[in-house]
Amino acid sequence: MKASVAIQVLPHVDTDEEVIRIVDEVIDYIKSTGLNYFVGPCETSIEGEYEELMDIVKNCQYIAVKAGAPKVSAYVKISFSPDGGVLTIDKKVTKHHK
Amino acid sequence: MKASVAIQVLPHVDTDEEVIRIVDEVIDYIKSTGLNYFVGPCETSIEGEYEELMDIVKNCQYIAVKAGAPKVSAYVKISFSPDGGVLTIDKKVTKHHK
Amino acid sequence: MKASVAIQVLPHVDTDEEVIRIVDEVIDYIKSTGLNYFVGPCETSIEGEYEELMDIVKNCQYIAVKAGAPKVSAYVKISFSPDGGVLTIDKKVTKHHK
Amino acid sequence: MKASVAIQVLPHVDTDEEVIRIVDEVIDYIKSTGLNYFVGPCETSIEGEYEELMDIVKNCQYIAVKAGAPKVSAYVKISFSPDGGVLTIDKKVTKHHK
Numbered sequence A, B, C, D: 001m002k003a004s005v006a007i008q009v010l011p012h013v014d015t016d017e018e019v020i021r022i023v024d025e026v027i028d029y030i031k032s033t034g035l036n037y038f039v040g041p042c043e044t045s046i047e048g049e050y051e052e053l054m055d056i057v058k059n060c061q062y063i064a065v066k067a068g069a070p071k072v073s074a075y076v077k078i079s080f081s082p083d084g085g086v087l088t089i090d091k092k093v094t095k096h097h098k
Helices: A015-031 A050-066 A089-097 B016-032 B051-065 B090-097 C016-032 C050-066 C091-095 D016-034 D048-068 D089-097
Strands: A004-009 A036-039 A045-049 A073-080 B003-011 B036-039 B045-046 B072-079 C003-011 C036-039 C043-046 C072-080 D003-009 D036-039 D046-050 D072-080
Touching: A004 A015, A004 A050, A015 A036, A015 A045, A015 A050, A015 B003, A015 B090, A036 A089, A036 B090, A045 A050, A050 C050, A050 C072, A073 C050, A073 D036, A089 B036, A089 D048, A089 D089, B003 B051, B016 B036, B016 B045, B016 B051, B016 D046, B036 B090, B036 D016, B045 B051, B051 B072, B051 D048, B051 D072, B072 D048, C003 D046, C016 C036, C016 D089, C036 C091, C036 D016, C036 D089, C043 C050, C043 D036, C050 C072, C091 D016, C091 D036, D003 D016, D003 D048, D016 D036, D016 D046, D046 D048, D048 D072
Parallel strands: none
Antiparallel strands: A004 A045, A004 A073, A036 A045, A073 C072, B003 B045, B003 B072, B036 B045, B072 D072, C003 C043, C003 C072, C036 C043, D003 D046, D003 D072, D036 D046
């Protein structure tokens, strides 16, 4: 695989319920991209082509704003290897979730 | 819940196989603590008491060094709320893994 | 201000000298954008328009690859507030560097 | 050098003024340790012995709570190399701040 990202989106809103509602909209957006993803407690990992992933990372904050957050913070981990060799989500977590 | 952490440990070694072997030792250590945890592709989340979690975060790097890494980097997210109110792993991910 | 990012680029190369050489090329690129920036030990902060910043974040990894890194990791913090209100670099650090 | 950390402390409070006031108390605490440090826009880097640094990382959240934050998040980067070889703050930033 050539690239993967892991993103945590933090909408600046008043209640935990609002945080969860907005983050769920962001996760729904990630699901809608059709890429392989994995939702963890503090970030969602996605794997695919670098350009597409960076577009998705950018869009996540727009989704959060549209969903009602006046301000958004995000923490992103990026792995990029143009000739392949990025470890897959499957290789990293499957054995730990049996 | 009063505290949670998410940690990514990156041993500086030559091959992906070595990275995986050492990270698996760190994850085995986290499992051995008996705390509630969740392994994701780029970090492992753990919930519990703040002092205990910070000890575990510190020990993860010792485990990686003992397993053979001459140098270790780690990325840690910490949530701490002495009067409770930190969202649980269960509340954040269970609905997304059905 | 509407947006800021902080980025740490980690080229996967063999020596510290190579890491420094490649990271310096990334920092030179950031300087060349003309935006306001601040170089810290583990990340460089940049402030500007959200779309432009996200382009720069994407390009940093291309710069590192072009400079010789077969694989790159990056850690990015994003703050985005479409109606303004993101704290400026100046407001956050100037008083601490006198 | 054997270890360095970079920490961003985010108190969950209502206003930017409160965030700044509390973060400044955390930075004052870091200064009071006598270790070499560097304040950036989104994190403060500190270098020293691993055990001492991990104690400081832990204490930063206590300082933020004592200063009035009911809840605190923190993002921490750790570099640890028992036999030395962690790049110094000076080596990484001095040339960029002339």
